Amino acid sequence: MKINFFKYQGAGNDFILIDHTMSPLKNIDNQLVEQLCHRRFGIGADGLMFITKHEDYDFEMHYFNADGKLGSMCGNGGRCIVAFAKQLGIIDRETNFLAVDGPHYARISENGEWVDLQMIDVDTITKDGEAYVLNTGSPHYVALQNDLKDFDVFTEGKNIRYNSTYAEKGINVNFVEDKGDHLFVRTYERGVEDETYACGTGVTAVAMAIAKHKNQTGHIKTAIKVLGGDIKIEFDYDGKEFTNVFLCGPAKLVFEGEVE
Numbered sequence: 001m002k003i004n005f006f007k008y009q010g011a012g013n014d015f016i017l018i019d020h021t022m023s024p025l026k027n028i029d030n031q032l033v034e035q036l037c038h039r040r041f042g043i044g045a046d047g048l049m050f051i052t053k054h055e056d057y058d059f060e061m062h063y064f065n066a067d068g069k070l071g072s073m074c075g076n077g078g079r080c081i082v083a084f085a086k087q088l089g090i091i092d093r094e095t096n097f098l099a100v101d102g103p104h105y106a107r108i109s110e111n112g113e114w115v116d117l118q119m120i121d122v123d124t125i126t127k128d129g130e131a132y133v134l135n136t137g138s139p140h141y142v143a144l145q146n147d148l149k150d151f152d153v154f155t156e157g158k159n160i161r162y163n164s165t166y167a168e169k170g171i172n173v174n175f176v177e178d179k180g181d182h183l184f185v186r187t188y189e190r191g192v193e194d195e196t197y198a199c200g201t202g203v204t205a206v207a208m209a210i211a212k213h214k215n216q217t218g219h220i221k222t223a224i225k226v227l228g229g230d231i232k233i234e235f236d237y238d239g240k241e242f243t244n245v246f247l248c249g250p251a252k253l254v255f256e257g258e259v260e
Ligand SMILES: N[C@@H](CCC[C@H](N)C(=O)O)C(=O)O
Pocket: 013, 046, 065, 071, 072, 073, 074, 075, 076, 077, 138, 139, 171, 172, 189, 190, 191, 192, 198, 199, 200, 201, 202
């Protein structure tokens, strides 16, 4: 069976995209998804998405992690699927689509390579020791870390993701260093089980955790640097709830192809 695919990346978080708008999704072969995402034996990606039609929305996003399993919300994937929907001619410059965590609004630049994606509101942040834990569509652990450039994100992130608190359901582990005019963030991703170059729900969680940590309220804009580029986060925070949350960054087609 031939599969036509498109490879996108959003700040280095990379995805295989498959147009499934002509038929409904059924019987997903999780082993095949894992194989396609494999960086040695497949196309190579942090995740795979299907775009399907939906009666009430412009389209529906179905996200699978690189391990082949159905994932929770993927922010950078959400931005990439919006760019893909524009390329397919399903949307123009604005969209309302459905993802696993509910409806999302997004707007896209004229050249189709920069997407502002609205994320879910968040009203709960808890602490685990000094770290912050919250769900921005996916579950995240946020820890402040000095000298992050030289920090062993893989080993330390994996230790947290598999400790007795998180091992069963898993968690994405973000380390953040405050650089003054921006935050530098590195993430160990559940489902990829490795450090990725960027994590959209992760940097969203980090910006929220840092606002809480610094007791900031009002309309907050945060510049973020990740291994794969620059991302911006905006939200309103009244000390209790984060609303009007936007994850803004690049979303680019890398190549397209066909696999047997
Ligand atoms: N890379 C993603 C996060 C994807 C979901 C995650 N790995 C999970 O299932 O926990 C993002 O950009 O948000």
